[in-house]
Amino acid sequence: MSAEPSAQELRDLVAEFEPNKGHVMPALHKVQETYGYISRPAIEAIARQLNTTPALVYGAVSFYSDFRTHPPAQTEIAWCSGPACRLAGGDRIREAMQATLELPLGGESDDHRYGIHVGQCNGTCSEAPQVWLNGQVVGNLTVSKAIEMAREIRGGGE
Amino acid sequence: MNVELVNLRGAAREKWAAEMNSGRVRLNVTLDTSSIARGAEDTLAALRNGVAANKLAADVNITGSWGFCWMEPCVAVRSSAGTKTVLYANVTADRVEEFLDRVVVQGQDMPELALGIVEGNATAEIPLLADHPFMKGQVRRLMANLGFTDPENIDHYMANGGYEGFGKALEMDAEAIIKEMLDSGLGGRGGGGFPAGRKWDFLRSANADPRYLICNADEGDPGAWVNRVLMEGDPHLIVEGMLIAALGAKARAGYIYIRYEYPLAIDRMRKAIADAYAKGLLGENILGTGLDFDLYVFKGAGAYVCGEETGLINSIDSYRGMPRIKPPFPAQAGLWNKPTNVNNVESYANAPLIMRNGAAWWSGVSDEKEKGTKMFTFSGSVNWQGCIEIPFGPTVRTALDQYAGGMKGGKACKGFQPGGPLSGMLNGRELDLTLTLDPYRGKGMFLGSGGIVFFDDSACVIDMCKFFVAFCEDESCGRCTTCHGGSQRAVEVMRRIQAGGGREADIDNLEKLIQTLVWSNCLHGQFTMTTVKTSLKEFRDEWVEHIVDKRCRAGVCEGLIQYRVRSQTASGLEEAAAICPTGAVQQERGQWFIDDGLCIRCGACKEQSPDGLEVVPRLAATPTLAAATAAGG
Structure with a gap:
């Protein structure tokens, strides 16, 4: 993870965006693509650039599930919540992974090494039940395989 | 036709012909x-490496989906003379070396991976692809290029009829374009079915x-x-459809709002738009005709409710994607309070076909009230999780047996959800309903988007209902108490039932919530309880069993089951x-x-020891702690 960007860096990053042109989301995406998350200073920089208030920008950040206000964990498990995965035992996989990682859904370990959150169905339903490991599909899971994966993720690096 | 367009299409056809020959x-x-x-x-990389390393006389291209999503990676092999094309499935990277050796070097077929002959004659070992049950009865119009053209190559699109419909529309006035759209009978493909031509006319008249x-x-x-299949497979179809709509509805700019979960669709649509600009098909004074139309991709960030058209508009021009209160309708005051028309991907994508071939051709494919073709995807406990395009009319049973390959393990279909968490849930007894809009409307639900x-x-029906309503609860924008509070309450009641704390009044409680949520402002809240409503009719026994007998016949609800050692x-x-x-x-x-x-x-234990463990009804009659504490008194 890169060091905290300066206020000037943030201002430069969002300098291309203009008020009242539907640029809130594009600016937020650009910040998150650059830094991995949207920091408080970034929200302030966007608000200033778009001639609006940090409260309104934060309102957008909090509305959409993709925007995060903290850096992602090194290993992010996105658990597919779709119906095909659920019918294939996806919810039991979630329970088992959470129990193994000792995390709530949306939580991450204190050392930021791993986290687990909800992912939405993107129609790769032949792979159900699946999770995404840092964006890569891991499909055709069993509960046992998911536990072993979670144990490896939890134990790795120790 | 516009001379510049004729030249562009001519050049594209020459390039395509050079590739084909x-x-x-x-x-x-x-x-x-x-x-x-x-x-x-990995397959693509292995093929490219193998072709380069062995200096094979072969070109490796990318293409869109044939719909055989459960048997990917698919590779279509066209012979050097162009007389025969065979579609292969499950061509994983580890099989590429043998695959290249047999189909390219030796010029033979590889029957064990073949799905069928696309072009050419059937062989003793490989039937025609058209005879594959998954392909029979499909009418691929929107999907016509998928499997053949490179979605990232505008020339491929133009060489195969692309922008011809736009060219024809350029010679028509707006009224004539709208008349053609109305004559076609194209209904909105997002689930509503409202005539696209009428929506365009509203915009034109604003x-x-x-x-x-x-x-x-x-x-x-x-x-x-x-x-996703369409955007990733033939993105120009949507660009061209929106260009035609721009002419018909006199629009100045367009946005394609794509969910962030579809990064490849976003990339392909952006590439298509950039290529269209480069050819003068977008921007100012398009092809010298005086038409100005700009087109942008707008990337969502994870909010289901932005699929509601005014939520989507707010997501672009405001901050939070909260649906607006109608009226005013988007055609009066939409994006930045200007007249706006919102259509689904599939709706726009049909416009080029209607313009190219005429309304009569387009609507002639089906006798049903709904005209044209519709794409569907199938998932859940079925053998084939694929994507098809068929005329309106076949039954759900046909879809299941023929296109989804039947239920896994030959089991019976207990039920199905026709189209998304708002659409409702039907019993397997209803499999003979047709895939048209009316039968579902009659049941207070809808067919949905496919x-x-x-x-x-x-x-477990109760578990599925809880899941779908919890999804809606999560995705509620928070404006209406009926929706965000009502869905929360419904989830609490269902969780309590699942935990073993169901009360006899709970069905009444849920029915009250069904009545209450329909007062919500937008479709999201209005249809959040559809699954519960329809399942209370279709699967009432199962609800009663959970609440009164504290039994989950599917062995899913955690407070009603327990694991037990069966054999030491x-x-x-x-x-x-x-x-x-x-x-x-x-x-x-x-x-x-x-x-x-x-x-x-x-x-997990039962996966390890299927014979040693069993799931039995929970022996203790006392509710779990979760049941006792959930949902208050």
Whole structure:
């Protein structure tokens, strides 16, 4: 993870965006693509650039599930919540992974090494039940395989 | 036709012809999100490396989906003479070396991976692809290029009829374009079915400038991926459709709002738009005709409710994607309070076909009230999780038996959800309903946008209802108390039932909530309880069983079941204890048992020792702690 960007860096990053042109989301995406998350200073920089208030920008950040206000964990498990995965035992996989990682859904370990959150169905339903490991599909899971994966993720690096 | 367009299309056809007549073998690899999930990128790289390393006379291209999503990676092989094309499935990277050797070097077929002959004659070992049950009865119009052209190559699109419809529309006035659209009978494909031509006419008649077009590509229904297949497979179809709409509805700019979960669709649409600009098909004074139209991709960020058209508009021009209160309708005051038309991906994508071939041709494919073709995807407990395009008319049973390959393990279909979490849930007894709009409307539900989910007796209806309403609760924008509070309450009641604390009044409680949520402002709240409403009719026994008998026939609801050791001597019990994430599988004085207080009902133990463990109705009649504390008094 890169060091905290300066206020000037943030201002430069969002300098291309203009008020009242539907640029809130594009600016937020650009910040998150650059830094991995949207920091408080970034929200302030966007608000200033778009001639609006940090409260309104934060309102957008909090509305959409993709925007995060903290850096992602090194290993992010996105658990597919779709119906095909659920019918294939996806919810039991979630329970088992959470129990193994000792995390709530949306939580991450204190050392930021791993986290687990909800992912939405993107129609790769032949792979159900699946999770995404840092964006890569891991499909055709069993509960046992998911536990072993979670144990490896939890134990790795120790 | 516009001279510039004629020249562009002529040049594209020459390039296409040169590729087709290159005398080289053509390998078309399906590269989309579904195939990538099954290793298509590795296959593509292996094919390219193999062709380069062995200096084979073959070209490796990418293409869109054939719909055989469950058998990716698919590779279509066209012979060097261009007389024969064979479609292969499951061409994983580890098979590429042998694959190249046999189909390219030796010029033979590889029957064990072949799905069928696309072009040419059937052989003793490989039937025609058209005779594959999955292909029979399909009418591929929107999907016509998928499998053949490179979605990232505008010339491929133009050489295969692309922008011809736009060229014809350029010679028509707006009224004539709208008349053609109305004559076609194209209904909105997002689920509503409202005539697209009428929507365009509303926009054209609006007396304010500029007018905007929005393409709703926020395909958020879990289990639906038809729009993704189209955007990833033939993105120019949507660009051209929006250009035609710009002419018909006199719009100045357009936005394609794509959910962030579809990064490849976003990339392909952006590439298509950039290429269209480069050819002068977008921007100012398009092809010298005086038409100005700008088109942008707008990337969503994860909010199901942005699939509601005014939520989508707010998401672009405001901050939070909260649906607006109608009226005013978007055609009066939409994006930046200017007249705006919102259509689904599939709706716009049909416009080029209607313009190119005429309304009569387009609507002639089906006798049903709904005209044209519709794309569907199938998932859940079925054998084939694919994507098809058929005329309106076949039954759900045909879809299941023929296109989804039947239920897994030959089990009976317990029920299905026709199209997304708002659409409702039907019993397997209703499989003879046709895939048209009316039968579902008659039941207070709707067909939806095309993602059908089938389930068997391993699914618990109450669990599915809880899941869908919890999804809606999560995705509620928060404006209406009926919706955000009502869905929360409904989830609490269902959780309590699942935990073993169901009360006789709960069905009444849920029915009250069904009545209450319909007062919500937008479709999201109005339809949140559809699944519960329809399932209370279709699966009432199962609800009563959960509430009164405290029994879950599917063995899913955690407060109504427990795991138990069935055999002390079965194999796998050691492994079961090792895999258990909570240490619930224990042994005392040589006897295995499950500590029910620790057990989270994940079932990993039973995977390890199927004979040693069993799921039984929960023995203790007392509700679990969760049941006692959930949902208050």
